Amino acid sequence: MTDPEWFEPWFQGESWDGWRTVLKGMFAVPMTDDERTFFRTVSERDPPAEPCREMWAIVGRRGGKDSIASFIAAYIAATFLGQDKLRPGERPLVMSLACDRDQAKICLGYTKGYFEQIDLFSGMIERETQTGFELSNGVDIAVATNSFRSVRGRPILAAILDETAFWRDESSANPDVETFNAIKPGLASIPNSLVIGISSPYRRSGLLFSKFRDHFGKASKTLVVKAPTRVLNPTIPQSIIDEAMAEDPAAASAEWMAEFRNDVSAFVSQEAVDACTSPDVLERPRVDGVKYSGFIDPSGGSSDSMTLAIGHSQLSEDKKRSIAVLDAVREIRAPFSPEDAVAEFAALLKSYGIRIARGDRYAAEWCRESFKKAGIEYRPADLSKSEIYRDLLPRLNSGEIDLLDNQRLISQLLGLERRTARGGRDSIDHPPGGKDDLANAAAGVLVYLSSARHQPVGASMGVYSWGGSIKMLTGNTQHQCDGPITEGELAGGFATTIGRY
Known part of the structure; x- marks a missing residue:
């Protein structure tokens, strides 16, 4: 970093001193007393006595993370001399992984720039590929997305995990x-x-947080450093950070001060979802005599998916609880024709004997008219999305839900986040860049099936007289008190039964 024939042109000045000290710690390079003092402020430990195999830098935005990661990648790739450790023809890989290829290419672009502009590295790039480039010393440098499927089968010289706190993959509940x-x-x-x-x-979960929890401030072979933006990049104006802190203290504390957020937490636990999932059950066929309900999460067809969930209610094996069972889910991903999506969903609803379905309040009039033409009555839900998720949680935790083994649905449920606003009000939604269309539809049908406030659409609830007795219908269940009966007996007896519903 200080040699003009190597990387010094990109790391000039005192503003890079903090990162130089962090890297001295990572590679066990001797430090001055001042450097040791600084190292303790960002790691809360003494410098490692030997080079580390892992280094996790939890740093605020614009703190120089990509510049340092690309520098390490270029240096390690260019100086590799360990071909004798590999099989003939085997090429080690320096990979940059991120939530998407655009993010990963930032680091790749920086790395490629070093090979193009440093004379000592000139001519090392032999061939460019769709994902990176190949070097003359047998090393490949490439980018990939944060999928466990994309990283198998290669010997890895260095792996750069970029913005791991924000990795999302709807085919995996824990992609990091x-x-x-x-x-x-x-x-x-x-x-x-x-x-x-x-x-x-x-948020305080996932791989990054676990590395922080297990290794920060400890004499570990895994080095974890944590520093606000200006500690490692003092060129960022303090006024920018002050404005962000005034506007949204919780978000700014994470983005600029490198503090894990206390106002964002995982909404659903892996254990609760696993306990409510029927393994290998992808869909349940219609059963005669069972009354089904449907919930639709509509979309205009340009960006979000349009989803449908169908379910029914049944008694538990011990006959003491009501279980909301998810029978089928459908997702039509954008772009699509809304009219075609309505027709497809209407056909599936009818196949389960459903003529009335609830749905999200999005574009309610359009939904009403479109589904009406297809023979389905669409009723907008009176609960918001956050309220539906809120009511779903206790049912999940108590095992009163039976889910399908749908990994995309499970991933979306596990990705839900609870956010607490400054006024103390909670909201529940998908994470930034995430999706919850399937989760919303499934949660909607399950909550309305089991809610104490709402009966399934199409079920009736009422009290009527018939042949000298009083009967009450709740859903598909009839309760009867033979007459003659007084008003007080009606109030006392039936009110108890009604309360259970």
Whole structure:
């Protein structure tokens, strides 16, 4: 970083001193007393006595994370001399992983720039590929998305995990943990291989938080540093951070001060969802005599998916509880024709004997008219999305839900976040960049099936007289008190029964 023939042109000045000290700690390079003092402020530990195999930098935005990660990638790739540790023809990989290829390409672009502008590296790029480039010393540099499927089968010289706190993959409930575990075997065959995690913090869960919890401030072989933006990049004006803190203290504390958010938490636990999921049950056929309900999460067809969930209510095996059962889900991903989506959903609803369905209040009039033409009455839900999720949680936790084994649905449920606003009001929604269309439809039908406030659409509730007796209907269940009966007896007896519903 200080050699003009190497990387010094990109790391000039005192503003990079903090990062130089962090890297001295990572590679066990001797430090001055001042550097040791600074290192303790960002790691809460003494410098490691030997080089680390993992380094996790929890740093505020614009703190220089991508610049440092690309510098390490270029240096390690250019100086690799361990071909004798590999099988003939095997090429080690320096990979940059991010939530999407555009994000990963930021680091790749910086890395490629070093090989194009440093004379000592000139001519090392032999071939460019769709995902990166190949070097003359047998090393490949490439980008990939945060999928555990994309990192298998290669010996890995260095893995850069970019913005791990924000990784999302709807085919995986824990893409950060699963991707990290998939990388480990590729690291094992190359001595001194590295994992470099760089991210601003987010909620207090996931891989980044677990690394912080288990290794920060401890004499571990895994180095974790945590620093606000200006500690590692003092060129960022303090006024920008002050304005952000005034506007939204919770968000700014994470983005600029590198503090994990206390106002955002995981809404549903993995254990609760697993306990409510029927393994290998992808869909349940219609059963004669069972009354089904449907819930629709509509979309205009340009960006969000349009989803449908169908379910029914049944007694538990011990006959003491009512279980809301999810029978079928459908998702039509954008772009699509809304008219075609309505026709498809209407056909599925009718196949389960459903003529009335609830749905999200989005574009309610359009939905009413479109489904009416298809022979389905569409009733907008009187609960908001957050209220539906709120009512779903106790039913999940108490095991009064029976879910399908649909990984996309499960991933969306596990990705839901509870956010507490400054006024103390909670909201429940998908994370930034995430989706919850399937979760919304499934939660809607399950909540309305089991809610104490709402009976399934199409069920009746009322009291009427018939042949000298009083009967009450709640859903499909009839309760009877033979007459003659007084008003007080009616109030006392039936009110108890009504209360259960």
